[in-house]
Amino acid sequence: MRITNNMLINNMMLSLSNNLSRTQKYQYQLASGKKIRLPSDDPIVASKSLKLRTDVSEIQQFKRNTDDAISWMDITESTMRQMTEIVHRMREITNQAANGTNTAEDLEKIKAEAEQLRNQLIDLGNATYAGRYIFSGFKTDKPLLDASGNFNIDISNSEQIKFEIGIGDDINVNVTGSDLFNGGTDAASGEKSKLVDVFDRVIVAMGSDDKSQLGSLLADIDEQIDNLLRVESGLGARMNRVELTANRLDDDLVSFTNLMSKNEDVDMAEAIMNLQNEANVYMASLATSAKVIQPSLVDFLK
Amino acid sequence: MNNTTYMGMEIALRGLYSAQRGMANVAHNVDNVNTPGYSRQVLDQRAARPLLVANSAGMLGMGSDVVSVDRMRDTFLDEKYWSEAQYLGEWEVKAFIIEEMQTIYNEPSDNGYTKIISDFYSALQTLSTDPSSLSVRAMVKEKGIAIAKYFNSVASHFDHLQEDLNNMVHAKVEEINSLADQIKELNLQIYNYEVMGNKANDLRDRRDYLVDKLSRLINCNAYEVETGLKLPNGEPEKRFVVTISGKALVDHADVVHLKCESRKQKLNFEDIENLFEVSWADGNKISIKSGELKAYLDMRDGNDGLVGLNGEKSPNCRGIPYYQRKMNEFVQVFARTFNEGIIDVDGDGVLDKINGHVDGYTITSQPGDPPCGIRFFTMLGDDGKPLSSADFEAMLLDYAAKNGITDDPSTDYDERILAGYSLLTARNFSISFDIEDDPSNNIAASDKPGEPGNNENLKTLMGMRHNPYMFMEGMPEDFIKTLISSMGVDGQQYVQSYEIQKAILNQVDNRRQSVSGVSLNEEMVNLVKYQQIYGAAAKMIQTYSEVLDILINRLGV
Numbered sequence: 001m002r003i004t005n006n007m008l009i010n011n012m013m014l015s016l017s018n019n020l021s022r023t024q025k026y027q028y029q030l031a032s033g034k035k036i037r038l039p040s041d042d043p044i045v046a047s048k049s050l051k052l053r054t055d056v057s058e059i060q061q062f063k064r065n066t067d068d069a070i071s072w073m074d075i076t077e078s079t080m081r082q083m084t085e086i087v088h089r090m091r092e093i094t095n096q097a098a099n100g101t102n103t104a105e106d107l108e109k110i111k112a113e114a115e116q117l118r119n120q121l122i123d124l125g126n127a128t129y130a131g132r133y134i135f136s137g138f139k140t141d142k143p144l145l146d147a148s149g150n151f152n153i154d155i156s157n158s159e160q161i162k163f164e165i166g167i168g169d170d171i172n173v174n175v176t177g178s179d180l181f182n183g184g185t186d187a188a189s190g191e192k193s194k195l196v197d198v199f200d201r202v203i204v205a206m207g208s209d210d211k212s213q214l215g216s217l218l219a220d221i222d223e224q225i226d227n228l229l230r231v232e233s234g235l236g237a238r239m240n241r242v243e244l245t246a247n248r249l250d251d252d253l254v255s256f257t258n259l260m261s262k263n264e265d266v267d268m269a270e271a272i273m274n275l276q277n278e279a280n281v282y283m284a285s286l287a288t289s290a291k292v293i294q295p296s297l298v299d300f301l302k
Numbered sequence: 303m304n305n306t307t308y309m310g311m312e313i314a315l316r317g318l319y320s321a322q323r324g325m326a327n328v329a330h331n332v333d334n335v336n337t338p339g340y341s342r343q344v345l346d347q348r349a350a351r352p353l354l355v356a357n358s359a360g361m362l363g364m365g366s367d368v369v370s371v372d373r374m375r376d377t378f379l380d381e382k383y384w385s386e387a388q389y390l391g392e393w394e395v396k397a398f399i400i401e402e403m404q405t406i407y408n409e410p411s412d413n414g415y416t417k418i419i420s421d422f423y424s425a426l427q428t429l430s431t432d433p434s435s436l437s438v439r440a441m442v443k444e445k446g447i448a449i450a451k452y453f454n455s456v457a458s459h460f461d462h463l464q465e466d467l468n469n470m471v472h473a474k475v476e477e478i479n480s481l482a483d484q485i486k487e488l489n490l491q492i493y494n495y496e497v498m499g500n501k502a503n504d505l506r507d508r509r510d511y512l513v514d515k516l517s518r519l520i521n522c523n524a525y526e527v528e529t530g531l532k533l534p535n536g537e538p539e540k541r542f543v544v545t546i547s548g549k550a551l552v553d554h555a556d557v558v559h560l561k562c563e564s565r566k567q568k569l570n571f572e573d574i575e576n577l578f579e580v581s582w583a584d585g586n587k588i589s590i591k592s593g594e595l596k597a598y599l600d601m602r603d604g605n606d607g608l609v610g611l612n613g614e615k616s617p618n619c620r621g622i623p624y625y626q627r628k629m630n631e632f633v634q635v636f637a638r639t640f641n642e643g644i645i646d647v648d649g650d651g652v653l654d655k656i657n658g659h660v661d662g663y664t665i666t667s668q669p670g671d672p673p674c675g676i677r678f679f680t681m682l683g684d685d686g687k688p689l690s691s692a693d694f695e696a697m698l699l700d701y702a703a704k705n706g707i708t709d710d711p712s713t714d715y716d717e718r719i720l721a722g723y724s725l726l727t728a729r730n731f732s733i734s735f736d737i738e739d740d741p742s743n744n745i746a747a748s749d750k751p752g753e754p755g756n757n758e759n760l761k762t763l764m765g766m767r768h769n770p771y772m773f774m775e776g777m778p779e780d781f782i783k784t785l786i787s788s789m790g791v792d793g794q795q796y797v798q799s800y801e802i803q804k805a806i807l808n809q810v811d812n813r814r815q816s817v818s819g820v821s822l823n824e825e826m827v828n829l830v831k832y833q834q835i836y837g838a839a840a841k842m843i844q845t846y847s848e849v850l851d852i853l854i855n856r857l858g859v
């Protein structure tokens with residue numbers, strides 16, 4: 001085949017431009033840390049990367065949701081622990097008042113304490129988390145109980161506030177006032193809370209020093225303690241689940257971020273090596289081109 | 303007749319002339335080493351007509367003669383080049399345009415669609431953990447706006463790109479017309495030279511070079527046809543013809559231009575107004591099969607072969623209208639699902655009605671109130687401001703009525719609303735005025751009135767994100783993922799085809815260069831050769847001169 005000067009130049013230009021475009025690719029990879037710049041560079045990596053980004057962002061959101069759930073439940077739990085203490089203390093002083101050895105003055109003191117406990121209990125029933133009443137079900141803008149221990153709102157056990165902590169995985173974060181203050185039955189607005197009612201009856205019995213009545217009320221208090229324990233253990237179990245989920249989400253986040261990085265991040269060592277390789281080829285082709293293109297017979301005719 | 307005294311000198315003189323012509327030819331070739339389209343020229347040098355010697359001693363050589371100057375050209379390779387160049391032009395342009403389209407979507411990145419839709423759902427999730435929080439509600443509103451703006455911006459980028467491509471179509475048609483005119487001029491010049499029996503080498507090179515350029519723009523064939531007549535020198539008369547899909551663009555001295563006319567009826571619903579329709583200037587329809595012009599038309603009009611508004615099929619290519627249509631489909635389904643809760647929940651292919659944003663309750667609703675009826679997403683009105691939910695509803699129902707779906711018992715409310723959603727496009731997608739105006743109240747998180755802590759409606763809305771039947775392609779993310787990967791695959795194919803075509807064309811061009819290119823070595827060898835011959839011929843003259851000196855001066859007559 002006849003080889004002409006322009007053929008050499010064309011071929012050289014083509015090889016140089018191919019080489020430069022590869023160099024540019026590796027240079028981009030190193031500069032951005034990503035394998036691809038456009039979906040057309042590798043459609044599979046691109047589509048995987050879209051999926052993984054969605055997954056990672058969802059996991060992050062679920063993690064935030066579990067954090068919110070945990071703090072809501074922490075508040076609920078500590079409020080309920082105080083309630084349990086109050087009810088236990090009520091049982092103690094009721095027991096004390098049911099004894100025959102109290103002076104009138106003692107009884108007065110006991111009664112005053114019982115009233116304090118009752119008010120504290122109502123206050124706890126209206127506990128808030130970030131401005132929201134935690135026991136009011138969906139009506140988080142309204143307090144659960146009024147000063148006399150009547151329900152301020154309609155409240156039903158079905159008013160469960162649920163947070164999503166996984167795809168299709170809900171967790172009920174709240175304890176409804178009806179479950180806690182009404183022995184587990186739904187209540188309408190104006191109805192008397194069963195728990196406060198027991199306290200009220202104790203206080204009345206203390207006022208009239210009705211020892212037998214106080215004795216029989218102990219059973220009612222026990223019943224309320226059992227109810228509290230039931231709700232508390234339910235909440236505990238749910239908190240356990242949230243914490244397990246939170247741990248799993250932490251693991252998921254690490255492994256999905258890892259997957260995402262494996263999918264779209266560039267292997268630096270490889271990219272540097274490739275770039276170096278291309279640079280060598282480029283230098284070599286420049287050097288040979290310079291040698292081949294320049295001289296012709298023209299240079300030797302003197 | 304016997305030898306004449308000066309015959310030898312005459313022969314030597316011819317040698318001088320031939321060598322001079324040869325050197326001039328070398329100079330011409332060397333000068334044009336880098337002229338695009340130039341093919342090297344060689345001398346057709348023959349022995350001059352010999353002299354018949356009377357004494358039957360045979361023929362007497364009369365030196366050399368340059369009969370003609372020919373260009374070295376292989377027309378087979380030219381035709382090969384022209385038939386391959388059209389695909390190079392097509393793939394190069396397509397690869398370039400789809401790159402631009404991919405940057406419009408800006409995926410994969412941290413600020414593309416995926417990020418925006420994830421942010422929106424994250425905001426909803428955050429709201430579901432605190433449904434009465436005003437700051438989170440404001441955030442949901444902002445993220446909703448971000449989605450709408452994203453689609454508006456992608457759609458308007460596509461519009462601009464379509465306009466650019468339309469201008470390119472016009473520019474390319476102008477370029478084709480101008481090339482056709484130039485070829486016609488050259489045809490006349492070449493004909494005028496050659497009718498006298500000359501060879502218009504350089505003009506022919508120029509003409510072939512113009513066809514090289516034309517062949518990148520559009521599928522074309524170029525060839526010479528014999529007219530059947532004879533030129534004065536006995537050669538058959540030839541005329542040069544350039545055709546596009548069988549119809550002549552240039553036929554010797556006649557040119558039929560192409561023209562661009564604004565379409566009166568849009569081809570695709572998604573198109574911008576006044577796109578150019580390319581046709582022959584004489585009114586005939588043109589069939590464009592490849593080349594840059596085809597690439598611009600395909601990407602401008604390509605709607606995956608869908609039959610357009612004017613009854614014609616759009617190019618079988620995924621161009622701008624295709625992606626606009628998909629984006630429109632996305633916003634329609636997304637808004638309809640989110641607003642109305644009309645969605646296929648069980649995968650039976652029939653739309654079901656679950657709770658949507660309209661079925662929720664606002665934060666200030668009182669027990670006994672009806673559902674809010676507020677649509678989260680609406681569209682931009684004529685004044686560019688978001689429509690309120692009520693105005694939007696009226697528009698949807700009005701649209702349904704205009705399309706024959708009226709308020710009678712056979713078509714329920716949902717069916718009419720559903721029909722109206724085809725008004726929504728990526729260009730006019732927006733959040734509703736109600737949400738923009740008062741997100742604190744109007745985002746309907748609750749599924750019961752008077753329950754500010756109730757997040758049940760939000761949870762239904764968020765659940766739609768994971769509904770695999772929302773689109774034919776699956777969930778919202780799957781939809782866009784499919785769109786972007788199909789664009790990626792197309793782009794990859796265009797780039798690969800372009801690379802392949804580049805290699806093919808380079809190979810053909812190299813073969814052409816091998817035949818037609820100027821080799822400096824060769825020219826230098828010729829130069830030395832002609833120089834030597836010139837010297838030798840001059841020497842001959844000197845020798846004859848000496849011989850004559852002997853004859854005339856020394857014989858002492």
